[in-house]
Amino acid sequence: MTRNAAATDRAELAALDAKDPLGHARERFRLPPGVIYLDGNSLGPLPVATAGLVADAVERQWGEGLIRSWNDAGWIDLPQRIGAGIAPLLGTTPDCVIACDSVSVNLFKLAGAALAAQPGRRVIIAEADDFPTDSYILSGLARIAGAELRLVARDAITAALGPDVALLVLAHAHYATGAVHDMAATNAAAHGAGVLTLWDLSHSTGALALALDADGADYAVGCGYKYLNGGPGAPAFAWIARRHHDRLQAPLQGWMGHAKPFDFTQDYAPATGVARLAIGTPPILAMTALAAGVATFDGIDLGLAEAKSAALVHRFAILASGVAARFPALTVDPAASGRHGAQLVLRHPQGRRVMAALIARGIIGDFRPSDRLRFGFPALYTRFTDLWDAAEALTQVLAGDEWQDARFDALGVVS
The missing domain is CATH 3.40.640.10 (Type I PLP-dependent aspartate aminotransferase-like (Major domain))
Known part of the structure; x- marks a missing residue:
């Protein structure tokens, strides 16, 4: 997964998923079916282990141990x-x-x-x-x-x-x-x-x-x-x-x-x-x-995770640029040369409505004023094929008129 490699089709991205050395980490999360989650830079998804651990803290440690759990647990x-x-x-x-x-x-x-x-x-x-x-x-x-x-x-x-x-x-x-x-x-x-x-x-x-x-x-x-x-x-x-x-x-x-x-x-x-x-x-x-x-980071090489996120950002920028070529109102903020966070920003004058329409389709990113559509690419659970599917959904949203009536209340508000 090199930073300057270009994505050509979904099959190529699927091949990258198949050999992704971090692919196993996706199993550590409970991700809803039918959703592509590209907002983990605002709120990470639920780890599979969380519910059981919190339930144990509530039912056994608190429920049975009571105040003793300050020491015993x-x-x-x-x-x-x-x-x-x-x-x-x-x-x-x-x-x-x-x-x-x-x-x-x-x-x-x-x-x-x-x-x-x-x-x-x-x-x-x-x-x-x-x-x-x-x-x-x-x-x-x-x-x-x-x-x-x-x-x-x-x-x-x-x-x-x-x-x-x-x-x-x-x-x-x-x-x-x-x-x-x-x-x-x-x-x-x-x-x-x-x-x-x-x-x-x-x-x-x-x-x-x-x-x-x-x-x-x-x-x-x-x-x-x-x-x-x-x-x-x-x-x-x-x-x-x-x-x-x-x-x-x-x-x-x-x-x-x-x-x-x-x-x-x-x-x-x-x-x-x-x-x-x-x-x-x-x-x-x-x-x-x-x-x-x-x-969820147990055994994860952060250098490898950063490299994967960089590759995801780069490839999504290529796909989004292809969408922008069809719809000039959409622009892609170029990732800075060198090191970059695990996210990419697209811009559209009606960005809030466009993001709301994407969320309605199960592609969850977020919006930041005045026109930024922000997509996050955490390495532990984001797949390369998610990029293709998100770009396809973006194309369909911009080609239709559903975004014009999209509600705003689905958008995230945290940083």
């Missing part, structure tokens, strides 16, 4: 155990990751910790068109902390790294375009200016092979419900480079982040390492579902 350690399972996907060690809270809350905690670690520097830099909640969180933190948030264009990031900058916050893979930052080069540039880095890995974890330690990152957060398949609203995760563990000052100090939470002392004493990022009681049922999602 290991509930109390779930955030660390799940973090350890995520660690190989990040290119780091198990003691540097914890599953907790949401991306937004973790972003606040780590950005606040970075400001505390950089006395005399009061500026946060972020990319101007990253996912909006990141700038919402950062602007709120800046207001509270007496700092300043500066949103800069992608090509101006390095030049913005001045002596007053404490922290650079970037989404590794852009939620809309799929463009990917060179993490190692960006970290090096930031550190050369005395700036710490905080990466949002929501559209990278489980899709791209990451190497946080080797690339020199400082902090990172990521999502549990996209490529990690942890379920709607699944807990997120946070990562801290080990060199920052001892001096980490989390701005939110909860009892689960205390060194001895069950001593119930009034004075706060932080736990060691990433454990101090815990705040309140972990949501055990949601954590159980996330653990099942993380387990």
Whole structure:
């Protein structure tokens, strides 16, 4: 599956499916018949194991074990155990990751910790068109902390790294375009200016092979419900480079982040390492579902997964370009040269209606204003033949008039 190979017909794509070394992983998911799911970059599908594990947590662990299951079933350690399972996907060690809270809350905690670690520097830099909640969180933190948030264009990031900058916050893979930052080069540039880095890995974890330690990152957060398949609203995760563990000052100090939470002392004493990022009681049922999602990556080579997703993106771009040749109102956002997220964007002036019509046909992608039809290609369950069938459905939608009456309420709303 080379990136520059062209798709010619469905039989060729079927042959690629037949020899796909990741083809077996599709059996780990419960995918509805008659549906081609190209929105796993917003919400991953249900793993086969999830229902049974959650049922056990409800019926046996909670129903029979009651409060004893905090110890007997290991509930109390779930955030660390799940973090350890995520660690190989990040290119780091198990003691540097914890599953907790949401991306937004973790972003606040780590950005606040970075400001505390950089006395005399009061500026946060972020990319101007990253996912909006990141700038919402950062602007709120800046207001509270007496700092300043500066949103800069992608090509101006390095030049913005001045002596007053404490922290650079970037989404590794852009939620809309799929463009990917060179993490190692960006970290090096930031550190050369005395700036710490905080990466949002929501559209990278489980899709791209990451190497946080080797690339020199400082902090990172990521999502549990996209490529990690942890379920709607699944807990997120946070990562801290080990060199920052001892001096980490989390701005939110909860009892689960205390060194001895069950001593119930009034004075706060932080736990060691990433454990101090815990705040309140972990949501055990949601954590159980996330653990099942993380387990779908057992034995998966992320380099191979990234290569497959890149091939899927490339081949779908070829097929979609063929559709666009027939219907000029449709355009294909070219995937950036080099590395790219596991998604592709098509554009159409009536994109919302077109996507709604596709969803009605069982081809599930999503829409982003003002005209983007976004399709995701997670490697674990997307087939090459899905590309052909989706392009055929798109052709039929544009050739007819069903999209003109399509309802909007079927469209996804998460990032």
